[in-house]
Amino acid sequence: MKKELISELIEKFEDACYNxxxxxxxxxxxxxxxxxxxxxxxxxxxxxxxxxxxxxxxxKESDHFVGVTKMIEIGKGGQRENQKLPSLWxxxxx
Numbered sequence: 001m002k003k004e005l006i007s008e009l010i011e012k013f014e015d016a017c018y019n020x021x022x023x024x025x026x027x028x029x030x031x032x033x034x035x036x037x038x039x040x041x042x043x044x045x046x047x048x049x050x051x052x053x054x055x056x057x058x059x060k061e062s063d064h065f066v067g068v069t070k071m072i073e074i075g076k077g078g079q080r081e082n083q084k085l086p087s088l089w090x091x092x093x094x
Contacts, residue, residue: 009034025066 016030028047029040037043051061 012034013026013031016026016034017024018026028043032040032043035043035046037046047065051065054064055061
């Protein structure tokens with residue numbers, strides 16, 4: 001991967017960071033776009049692999065992946081809720 005592309009991805013990743021009570025976290029929906037996943041279902045598989053890796057390393061999922069309620073637009077004007085906000089730990093697992 002070219003250095004320019006890596007720098008661009010790092011910048012996008014850092015720009016998408018939220019700080020909630022002193023904890024860095026990211027919207028999984030925003031990470032989906034940054035990492036080039038066009039299909040949410042494929043990205044949820046990646047999240048589940050990261051959760052499993054987190055658990056396999058002795059960390060608790062609840063310390064690094066938090067489910068949040070956020071309404072998102074879906075086809076024909078409908079809405080759906082739910083997404084995970086991964087912590088900084090996720091950055092090293094993806």
